[in-house]
Amino acid sequence: MSAAAAPQPALSTGPGPIAWAGIFAATCLLLVALNHILWLVIPALLALILTYALDPPVRRLMYAGVGREGAAALATSAFLVVLMVLTLILIAWAGARAEDWQAGVERYLRGGAVLLERTLAALEERWPGLARAGLAAGVTTWINEYANTFVERQVQPLAVSILAWLPAALLGPFFAFFFLRDGRRFHGFLVRAVPNAYFEKTLDLLHEMHSTGRSYFTGLMQLTVLDTLALGLGLWLLGLPGAWLLGLIAAVLAWVPYVGSIAGCFLVVLVAATDFPDTPTMAYWSIILFILVRLLDDFVFLPATVGKHLNLHPLVSVLMLFVGGAVAGVPGLALVLPLLGVATVVGTALSEIITDRRLRARHVYAQRLRADQAAADLG
Amino acid sequence: MLGFLRRTEGGQLEDLRALELFADLSVGELKIVQGLLHDRQYLAGEVVFDEGEQGYALYIVRTGRVLICRQGRPESAIAQVGPGNFFGELALLDSAPRTAQARALEPCQLAVFFGSDFLALLETEAKLSNKILLRFARHLGARLRSTVAGQSAEQHL
Numbered sequence: 001m002s003a004a005a006a007p008q009p010a011l012s013t014g015p016g017p018i019a020w021a022g023i024f025a026a027t028c029l030l031l032v033a034l035n036h037i038l039w040l041v042i043p044a045l046l047a048l049i050l051t052y053a054l055d056p057p058v059r060r061l062m063y064a065g066v067g068r069e070g071a072a073a074l075a076t077s078a079f080l081v082v083l084m085v086l087t088l089i090l091i092a093w094a095g096a097r098a099e100d101w102q103a104g105v106e107r108y109l110r111g112g113a114v115l116l117e118r119t120l121a122a123l124e125e126r127w128p129g130l131a132r133a134g135l136a137a138g139v140t141t142w143i144n145e146y147a148n149t150f151v152e153r154q155v156q157p158l159a160v161s162i163l164a165w166l167p168a169a170l171l172g173p174f175f176a177f178f179f180l181r182d183g184r185r186f187h188g189f190l191v192r193a194v195p196n197a198y199f200e201k202t203l204d205l206l207h208e209m210h211s212t213g214r215s216y217f218t219g220l221m222q223l224t225v226l227d228t229l230a231l232g233l234g235l236w237l238l239g240l241p242g243a244w245l246l247g248l249i250a251a252v253l254a255w256v257p258y259v260g261s262i263a264g265c266f267l268v269v270l271v272a273a274t275d276f277p278d279t280p281t282m283a284y285w286s287i288i289l290f291i292l293v294r295l296l297d298d299f300v301f302l303p304a305t306v307g308k309h310l311n312l313h314p315l316v317s318v319l320m321l322f323v324g325g326a327v328a329g330v331p332g333l334a335l336v337l338p339l340l341g342v343a344t345v346v347g348t349a350l351s352e353i354i355t356d357r358r359l360r361a362r363h364v365y366a367q368r369l370r371a372d373q374a375a376a377d378l379g
Numbered sequence: 380m381l382g383f384l385r386r387t388e389g390g391q392l393e394d395l396r397a398l399e400l401f402a403d404l405s406v407g408e409l410k411i412v413q414g415l416l417h418d419r420q421y422l423a424g425e426v427v428f429d430e431g432e433q434g435y436a437l438y439i440v441r442t443g444r445v446l447i448c449r450q451g452r453p454e455s456a457i458a459q460v461g462p463g464n465f466f467g468e469l470a471l472l473d474s475a476p477r478t479a480q481a482r483a484l485e486p487c488q489l490a491v492f493f494g495s496d497f498l499a500l501l502e503t504e505a506k507l508s509n510k511i512l513l514r515f516a517r518h519l520g521a522r523l524r525s526t527v528a529g530q531s532a533e534q535h536l
Binding site: 056059062063064065067068184188191192196197199200201203204207211358362365366369370373 | 406407408410411414415417419421422423424425426427428429432434435436491493495496503504507
């Protein structure tokens with residue numbers, strides 16, 4: 001073969017419009033499918049996070065001479081023991097305060113209702129048209145009706161669904177043990193099925209998928225810490241009691257985009273309205289603080305943590321959040337970005353592999369060599 | 380089905396230690412490295428990688444021989460790599476394009492060390508990866524010396 005005729009591997013140009021359409025379609029289909037098996041998706045996600053957290057100690061143990069199986073069993077058992085101890089402490093602590101909490105929830109809800117009534121009354125005073133429309137009276141009636149049936153309509157189903165989900169959540173550590181023990185073997189098993197020509201690209205694809213998932217959850221944890229610090233500091237400066245705890249709860253709620261942020265803001269406003277009943281400006285300042293932290297989140301924290309790891313265009317992220325919410329509700333909002341990240345990695349790699357004629361030619365040649373070898377003694 | 384669940388750990392650690400790159404590793408370290416390697420089989424004439432292709436992995440020859448040559452020109456041999464030795468090592472340092480083509484000269488069994496696995500090892504297992512890096516640096520030094528010696532011999536001629 002002459003030097004001029006020597007084939008060169010194709011240069012990567014990134015996915016084209018068809019590949020991108022496939023990526024978006026695959027993300028939507030995955031959302032629909034996963035929304036139907038949430039009982040399995042949630043423990044699998046918990047297991048994944050746990051696997052990322054326990055992987056370093058497992059490696060340490062292996063380095064010290066323990067086999068992978070023993071290391072996985074030790075690390076998972078240690079986690080379960082710590083979890084059980086913490087759960088027992090929490091149950092004992094919560095049991096002693098259950099009545100206080102019930103009274104506290106009712107008190108804070110009442111405080112929120114009073115703030116709303118006062119705000120509406122002030123609005124009616126300023127704009128008489130609102131008073132003629134009976135805005136305050138209508139909203140107050142609706143709130144009273146809602147509050148009367150709140151326990152039956154919201155609290156009981158929530159308690160029942162938590163009890164129903166608990167066994168599924170317990171699958172998390174169980175899955176994590178097998179991920180830790182057999183994850184590498186499963187990876188090898190998958191890779192062995194790939195022909196030699198596509199082998200290196202497949203290794204890279206699996207690595208990218210793994211690191212995208214890992215980076216997303218790492219980014220989410222970093223974002224939670226940053227949100228907790230920003231909200232906690234702001235609420236502490238405002239003088240709200242339990243500022244750092246409220247900041248942490250609001251930051252965890254923000255794992256579900258938009259809906260979670262609104263829920264966190266609502267919680268803080270309730271606390272502000274109840275603990276400072278004569279200072280409604282405290283509740284308004286809390287809302288302003290949430291809006292500021294939201295802006296900080298969208299333009300500074302999110303691109304620097306989760307967005308940086310997923311490498312998604314901000315416009316695509318926002319549009320896909322709406323699509324995720326429309327396709328699969330609240331779970332869709334929470335799952336759409338990591339799914340899109342993984343689908344982008346897979347779609348990009350697959351389009352590169354499929355459109356690389358040189359790799360296909362090498363694969364066909366290798367198949368021919370294997371066929372010749374198999375038929376060598378057949379004459 | 381589910382063959383990956385079968386245990387494969389056995390007397391392979393000593394085979395691994397016989398490879399140049401892992402000669403200094405302890406048993407615990409070899410176990411970690413063994414979990415990271417992928418075994419591949421190539422037939423004579425099969426291309427392992429092409430010149431100009433993005434490199435993701437280092438290849439260690441367990442059995443057989445591999446020819447390193449210019450793209451599509453097996454007659455312009457740069458080197459032949461035999462059992463215990465490795466090639467494509469620059470992929471461990473960066474993902475730059477391969478500088479030559481690699482073809483199996485005879486049926487080969489290769490162990491593949493993925494570059495990202497090695498980089499992860501650098502972050503988590505400093506002692507282990509330093510031992511590999513030292514071997515790696517010695518190998519590169521030897522290659523540099525032989526290249527320089529070759530060039531000065533050519534100039535002398």
